[in-house]
Amino acid sequence: MKLLLHMCCGPCSCYPVKTLRAQGIEPTGFFFNPNIHPYKEWKHRLDTAKEFAAKVGMEIITDEHYALHEFVRRAIPAESQPNGRCTMCYTWRLRETARYAKEHGYDAFTSTLFYSIYQQHDLMRRTAERFAVAYGVAFRYEDFRPGWQEGIDISKELDLYRQPYCGCIFSEEERYSKEYLKRRRKENRAKKRARMEREQQSHA
Numbered sequence: 093m094k095l096l097l098h099m100c101c102g103p104c105s106c107y108p109v110k111t112l113r114a115q116g117i118e119p120t121g122f123f124f125n126p127n128i129h130p131y132k133e134w135k136h137r138l139d140t141a142k143e144f145a146a147k148v149g150m151e152i153i154t155d156e157h158y159a160l161h162e163f164v165r166r167a168i169p170a171e172s173q174p175n176g177r178c179t180m181c182y183t184w185r186l187r188e189t190a191r192y193a194k195e196h197g198y199d200a201f202t203s204t205l206f207y208s209i210y211q212q213h214d215l216m217r218r219t220a221e222r223f224a225v226a227y228g229v230a231f232r233y234e235d236f237r238p239g240w241q242e243g244i245d246i247s248k249e250l251d252l253y254r255q256p257y258c259g260c261i262f263s264e265e266e267r268y269s270k271e272y273l274k275r276r277r278k279e280n281r282a283k284k285r286a287r288m289e290r291e292q293q294s295h296a
Protein backbone atom coordinates (compact mmCIF):
# COMPACT_ATOMS: atom_id res chain seq x y z
CA MET A 93 0.00 0.00 0.00
CA LYS A 94 1.26 3.47 -0.93
CA LEU A 95 0.49 5.45 2.24
CA LEU A 96 0.88 9.19 2.85
CA LEU A 97 1.48 9.83 6.55
CA HIS A 98 0.75 13.37 7.67
CA MET A 99 3.39 14.21 10.31
CA CYS A 100 2.52 16.79 12.93
CA CYS A 101 6.13 16.59 14.20
CA GLY A 102 9.09 14.22 14.58
CA PRO A 103 8.42 12.79 18.07
CA CYS A 104 4.77 11.94 17.28
CA SER A 105 5.93 10.06 14.17
CA CYS A 106 8.10 7.55 16.06
CA TYR A 107 5.46 5.08 17.13
CA PRO A 108 3.18 5.27 14.05
CA VAL A 109 6.12 4.68 11.66
CA LYS A 110 7.34 1.74 13.72
CA THR A 111 3.83 0.26 13.81
CA LEU A 112 3.14 0.74 10.11
CA ARG A 113 6.47 -0.81 9.16
CA ALA A 114 5.70 -3.81 11.40
CA GLN A 115 2.55 -4.23 9.28
CA GLY A 116 4.59 -4.19 6.07
CA ILE A 117 3.66 -0.62 5.11
CA GLU A 118 6.40 1.85 4.18
CA PRO A 119 4.83 5.30 4.64
CA THR A 120 5.91 8.56 3.06
CA GLY A 121 5.96 11.41 5.59
CA PHE A 122 4.08 14.62 4.78
CA PHE A 123 4.88 17.69 6.90
CA PHE A 124 2.10 20.23 6.48
CA ASN A 125 1.48 22.27 9.62
CA PRO A 126 0.44 25.91 9.09
CA ASN A 127 -0.66 25.84 12.74
CA ILE A 128 2.84 26.00 14.22
CA HIS A 129 4.13 29.37 15.47
CA PRO A 130 6.18 31.41 16.01
CA TYR A 131 8.61 31.08 13.10
CA LYS A 132 11.57 29.65 15.04
CA GLU A 133 9.35 26.99 16.61
CA TRP A 134 7.89 26.02 13.20
CA LYS A 135 11.40 25.82 11.71
CA HIS A 136 12.63 23.73 14.63
CA ARG A 137 9.75 21.26 14.25
CA LEU A 138 10.20 21.12 10.48
CA ASP A 139 13.93 20.42 10.91
CA THR A 140 13.16 17.78 13.55
CA ALA A 141 10.69 16.06 11.22
CA LYS A 142 13.43 15.92 8.55
CA GLU A 143 15.96 14.73 11.12
CA PHE A 144 13.60 11.95 12.19
CA ALA A 145 12.97 10.88 8.58
CA ALA A 146 16.71 10.80 7.87
CA LYS A 147 17.43 8.81 11.04
CA VAL A 148 14.84 6.13 10.26
CA GLY A 149 15.37 6.20 6.46
CA MET A 150 11.86 7.33 5.53
CA GLU A 151 10.94 9.43 2.51
CA ILE A 152 9.48 12.81 3.49
CA ILE A 153 7.65 15.59 1.66
CA THR A 154 7.61 18.99 3.36
CA ASP A 155 5.53 22.10 2.88
CA GLU A 156 7.95 24.91 3.76
CA HIS A 157 5.64 27.88 3.70
CA TYR A 158 5.26 29.54 7.11
CA ALA A 159 1.56 30.49 7.31
CA LEU A 160 1.07 32.57 10.46
CA HIS A 161 -1.03 35.27 8.79
CA GLU A 162 -3.35 32.87 7.04
CA PHE A 163 -3.75 30.74 10.16
CA VAL A 164 -4.70 33.75 12.30
CA ARG A 165 -7.12 34.98 9.60
CA ARG A 166 -8.88 31.60 9.76
CA ALA A 167 -8.61 31.10 13.54
CA ILE A 168 -10.08 34.38 14.78
CA PRO A 169 -13.56 33.90 13.23
CA ALA A 170 -13.47 30.20 14.20
CA GLU A 171 -12.91 31.15 17.86
CA SER A 172 -16.56 32.23 18.15
CA GLN A 173 -17.66 28.57 17.76
CA PRO A 174 -17.12 26.01 20.52
CA ASN A 175 -13.99 24.09 19.58
CA GLY A 176 -13.87 26.18 16.40
CA ARG A 177 -10.17 26.89 16.21
CA CYS A 178 -9.05 23.26 16.56
CA THR A 179 -11.78 22.08 14.17
CA MET A 180 -10.48 24.56 11.58
CA CYS A 181 -6.90 23.40 12.24
CA TYR A 182 -7.65 19.67 11.83
CA THR A 183 -9.77 20.40 8.78
CA TRP A 184 -7.03 22.39 7.08
CA ARG A 185 -4.29 19.83 7.69
CA LEU A 186 -6.30 16.70 6.96
CA ARG A 187 -7.93 18.15 3.87
CA GLU A 188 -4.55 19.10 2.43
CA THR A 189 -3.21 15.61 3.21
CA ALA A 190 -6.18 13.93 1.48
CA ARG A 191 -5.85 16.27 -1.50
CA TYR A 192 -2.10 15.67 -1.85
CA ALA A 193 -2.55 11.90 -1.49
CA LYS A 194 -5.16 11.80 -4.23
CA GLU A 195 -3.24 14.06 -6.62
CA HIS A 196 0.01 12.13 -6.19
CA GLY A 197 -1.28 8.58 -6.58
CA TYR A 198 -1.30 7.35 -2.97
CA ASP A 199 -3.70 4.56 -2.04
CA ALA A 200 -4.45 6.00 1.37
CA PHE A 201 -3.54 8.65 3.96
CA THR A 202 -3.38 8.90 7.72
CA SER A 203 -1.81 11.18 10.33
CA THR A 204 0.43 11.05 13.37
CA LEU A 205 -2.27 13.18 15.02
CA PHE A 206 -3.92 9.82 15.78
CA TYR A 207 -1.01 9.08 18.12
CA SER A 208 -1.60 12.10 20.38
CA ILE A 209 -3.45 11.63 23.65
CA TYR A 210 -4.03 15.40 23.73
CA GLN A 211 -5.86 15.84 20.42
CA GLN A 212 -9.57 15.36 19.80
CA HIS A 213 -9.33 11.91 18.32
CA ASP A 214 -12.96 11.31 17.30
CA LEU A 215 -13.33 14.75 15.76
CA MET A 216 -10.15 14.20 13.71
CA ARG A 217 -11.35 10.76 12.64
CA ARG A 218 -14.66 12.13 11.40
CA THR A 219 -12.81 14.94 9.59
CA ALA A 220 -10.40 12.55 7.86
CA GLU A 221 -13.24 10.25 6.83
CA ARG A 222 -15.10 13.19 5.34
CA PHE A 223 -12.13 14.19 3.16
CA ALA A 224 -11.46 10.58 2.16
CA VAL A 225 -14.92 10.57 0.60
CA ALA A 226 -14.60 14.08 -0.83
CA TYR A 227 -11.28 13.35 -2.58
CA GLY A 228 -11.86 9.66 -3.37
CA VAL A 229 -8.82 8.34 -1.51
CA ALA A 230 -8.87 5.87 1.40
CA PHE A 231 -8.30 7.00 4.98
CA ARG A 232 -6.34 4.35 6.85
CA TYR A 233 -7.56 4.68 10.42
CA GLU A 234 -5.46 3.41 13.28
CA ASP A 235 -5.52 4.42 16.92
CA PHE A 236 -1.84 4.85 17.75
CA ARG A 237 -2.47 6.14 21.27
CA PRO A 238 -1.68 2.85 23.07
CA GLY A 239 1.94 3.43 21.97
CA TRP A 240 2.16 6.84 23.67
CA GLN A 241 4.97 5.95 26.10
CA GLU A 242 6.83 3.80 23.58
CA GLY A 243 6.81 6.73 21.14
CA ILE A 244 8.27 9.03 23.80
CA ASP A 245 10.99 6.49 24.55
CA ILE A 246 11.91 6.16 20.87
CA SER A 247 12.01 9.95 20.41
CA LYS A 248 14.41 10.20 23.35
CA GLU A 249 16.62 7.44 21.97
CA LEU A 250 16.74 9.33 18.65
CA ASP A 251 17.51 12.53 20.57
CA LEU A 252 14.69 14.49 18.89
CA TYR A 253 13.50 17.92 20.02
CA ARG A 254 10.23 17.50 21.98
CA GLN A 255 7.97 20.54 21.85
CA PRO A 256 6.22 21.82 25.00
CA TYR A 257 2.93 23.02 23.47
CA CYS A 258 0.45 22.01 20.76
CA GLY A 259 1.49 24.43 18.02
CA CYS A 260 -0.41 27.67 17.45
CA ILE A 261 0.29 30.94 19.22
CA PHE A 262 -2.99 30.52 21.11
CA SER A 263 -1.88 27.17 22.52
CA GLU A 264 1.45 28.73 23.46
CA GLU A 265 -0.40 31.33 25.52
CA GLU A 266 -2.55 28.62 27.09
CA ARG A 267 0.58 26.73 28.06
CA TYR A 268 2.56 29.61 29.60
CA SER A 269 0.34 32.56 30.52
CA LYS A 270 -0.51 32.74 34.24
CA GLU A 271 -3.17 35.32 33.37
CA TYR A 272 -4.82 32.86 30.97
CA LEU A 273 -4.76 30.04 33.52
CA LYS A 274 -6.27 32.34 36.16
CA ARG A 275 -9.05 33.29 33.73
CA ARG A 276 -9.70 29.63 32.87
CA ARG A 277 -9.91 28.65 36.55
CA LYS A 278 -12.35 31.51 37.16
CA GLU A 279 -14.51 30.46 34.19
CA ASN A 280 -14.51 26.84 35.33
CA ARG A 281 -15.53 27.84 38.86
CA ALA A 282 -18.39 29.94 37.44
CA LYS A 283 -19.53 27.01 35.26
CA LYS A 284 -19.42 24.66 38.25
CA ARG A 285 -21.46 27.11 40.36
CA ALA A 286 -24.05 27.48 37.59
CA ARG A 287 -24.28 23.69 37.23
CA MET A 288 -24.79 23.22 41.00
CA GLU A 289 -27.46 25.92 41.06
CA ARG A 290 -29.30 24.22 38.18
CA GLU A 291 -29.11 20.87 39.99
CA GLN A 292 -30.42 22.41 43.24
CA GLN A 293 -33.31 24.02 41.36
CA SER A 294 -34.22 20.76 39.63
CA HIS A 295 -34.32 18.98 43.01
CA ALA A 296 -36.37 21.74 44.69
Ligand code: SF4
Nearest residue numbers: 178181258259260263
Ligand atom coordinates in the same frame (compact mmCIF):
# COMPACT_ATOMS: atom_id res chain seq x y z
S1 SF4 B 1 -4.45 24.08 19.91
FE1 SF4 B 1 -3.37 22.69 18.52
S2 SF4 B 1 -5.00 21.68 17.34
FE2 SF4 B 1 -5.91 23.50 18.30
S3 SF4 B 1 -5.66 25.14 16.79
FE3 SF4 B 1 -3.88 25.25 18.09
S4 SF4 B 1 -2.35 24.00 17.04
FE4 SF4 B 1 -4.32 23.47 16.16
